[in-house]
Structure formats: C-alpha cells, structure tokens
Amino acid sequence: MALCSEYLGCSPKHLAPYAQDGRLLYQQCADCGIIWRDPQSFDLEQPYDQQYFDSKNYQHNRAHKITKSTWLLDLALSHHPRIQRLLEVGCSVGNTLEAAQQKGIPHLGIDVSEFAVDYCTKRGLEATTQSLPDLIAQSQRFDLIFMQHVLEHFVDPFQVLQQCNQLLNNQGLVLILIPNSQYKRARKLRERHKFYSIQGVGIEHYAYFNYQNLERVLNATGYTVIQNNYPLSTLNHDSPSFIINRLGRRLLSLLGLDQELVVLSQKRN
Numbered sequence: 376m377a378l379c380s381e382y383l384g385c386s387p388k389h390l391a392p393y394a395q396d397g398r399l400l401y402q403q404c405a406d407c408g409i410i411w412r413d414p415q416s417f418d419l420e421q422p423y424d425q426q427y428f429d430s431k432n433y434q435h436n437r438a439h440k441i442t443k444s445t446w447l448l449d450l451a452l453s454h455h456p457r458i459q460r461l462l463e464v465g466c467s468v469g470n471t472l473e474a475a476q477q478k479g480i481p482h483l484g485i486d487v488s489e490f491a492v493d494y495c496t497k498r499g500l501e502a503t504t505q506s507l508p509d510l511i512a513q514s515q516r517f518d519l520i521f522m523q524h525v526l527e528h529f530v531d532p533f534q535v536l537q538q539c540n541q542l543l544n545n546q547g548l549v550l551i552l553i554p555n556s557q558y559k560r561a562r563k564l565r566e567r568h569k570f571y572s573i574q575g576v577g578i579e580h581y582a583y584f585n586y587q588n589l590e591r592v593l594n595a596t597g598y599t600v601i602q603n604n605y606p607l608s609t610l611n612h613d614s615p616s617f618i619i620n621r622l623g624r625r626l627l628s629l630l631g632l633d634q635e636l637v638v639l640s641q642k643r644n
C-alpha cells in the first residue's frame with residue numbers, strides 16, 4: 376500500500392505501473408498523482424560514500440551553487456526576516472551552509488554521509504551525521520529548514536516533514552527543491568529517463584511529485600505553502616542575475632521543461 380493511502384486517503388486500488396527497469400518498479404497513484412517506488416525494489420540501494428559524491432560531481436561549480444543557495448535564502452528571508460538558525464537536511468558538501476555562513480546566519484547541516492560531513496567541517500561549517508530524531512531528542516529549534524534534492528531520498532517523506540515540523544519555531548519555513556514528475560522528457564521516456572532507471576537515479580529515489588500533490592503532502596504534515604516556483608517579483612534582496620534566473624525558470628516551467636520543483640512553506644500553528 377502506498378503512503379498516500381495512509382496520509383491522503385487515496386484508494387490503495389488506484390496504483391498502476393508507471394515505469395519499470397528490470398526489478399525497479401515505479402507506480403503512480405491515480406488519486407493524487409504521486410509516483411512511488413515499489414517496496415519490492417527497496418533493496419536496490421547505493422551507498423553515499425566518497426565515490427557517490429565524486430560521481431555526482433557535487434564539488435563542481437561550487438561558486439554558482441553557493442549563489443543559487445544565496446538567492447533561495449534571500450527568498451526565505453523576504454518572508455521571514457528574522458531567521459536566527461538554519462538546518463539543512465542532506466547538506467552534502469555544504470554549499471548552502473556556506474551561503475548561510477556568508478550571510479551571518481547560524482547553521483547546522485546533517486547528512487548520512489561521513490565523507491560529506493568531514494568535507495563540511497574541514498571548511499569550518501557546522502555539520503553532523505546525527506538524524507532528525509536525534510535533533511528532536513535534543514530539543515533543537517530552527518527557523519528555516521532547507522531540503523535541496525533530499526526529500527525524494529527518504530522512504531517516508533510524510534514522516535520526514537512531520538519531524539521537520541517538530542524542529543521548527545513558530546512561523547518557521549521549509550524550503551524544498553525536488554525533481555518535478557511533470558518534467559516532459561521524464562514523462563515521455565519513463566524508464567529510459569534517469570528518474571526511473573537503475574543506471575540513473577531511480578534506485579536512489581522513492582517518490583516523485585508535482586506542485587499540486589506536493590502541496591497536499593505539505594498540508595497533511597502541518598504546513599501552508601506560501602510560494603510555489605520562483606516568484607516573479609520579490610520585495611527586497613534582488614539582483615539582476617536573480618531576476619533573469621527567476622524569469623527563465625518560470626518560462627521553463629510553463630513549457631514543462633523544468634526538472635525541479637521549488638516550494639516554500641510555513642509551519643501552521
């Protein structure tokens with residue numbers, strides 16, 4: 376049974392095969408549209424070691440990635456000017472942590488990879504291999520939780536979002552970047568696209584969302600969406616490069632060519 380039956384009330388009978396690459400099967404729920412990896416293929420896994428990070432080239436183009444994180448932090452700050460502390464779940468090699476540090480925002484990154492955490496701490500960034508339940512047990516609190524291409528790596532995204540909710544102060548924000556299930560090429564190619572293939576990222580991910588069903592997931596876990604996609608205009612913190620980037624992303628989105636969803640949501644009190 377897919378998790379949306381439990382959390383969104385979808386019928387367990389409405390799951391249909393969507394993409395299959397050997398033993399790797401993805402099924403779509405006709406009620407909510409979420410595309411779930413079938414639990415029978417959960418044993419197909421990849422370790423998050425140095426080789427993983429090298430293969431992803433995560434250290435490539437670091438300066439641009441820090442700039443992108445800075446834009447996203449500015450977007451969050453425009454909705455919540457008093458962000459005192461940031462948590463990044465799945466901090467990887469620390470691009471967002473570095474952006475936060477440059478802005479003078481105290482931060483903590485968590486990652487399952489010791490390689491990633493070592494990489495961050497050697498650069499003077501705060502990072503740990505502790506889990507969300509560990510932080511909850513320590514009564515840690517944050518004003519912004521950043522999840523950049525991370526939520527799709529968890530078997531139960533609902534549980535992760537509930538745990539994040541427990542770690543947020545009142546009015547706290549969650550910023551999610553995640554693959555877009557509506558991306559035209561992936562919809563057309565199915566298991567021949569990296570989203571759903573064993574050679575691609577199909578064995579790293581557990582679910583694919585669109586803007587509509589991700590909003591339902593967020594509503595069910597205690598959040599209100601305040602911004603889908605990049606905004607056309609922002610009140611402050613704007614730069615010409617961000618304006619061009621934002622308008623470009625909105626155009627890609629209109630054409631179904633946007634590989635990534637960007638969603639900012641706020642804890643509901």
Ligand SMILES: [Zn+2]
Nearest residue numbers: 379385404407
């Ligand atoms: Zn469903």
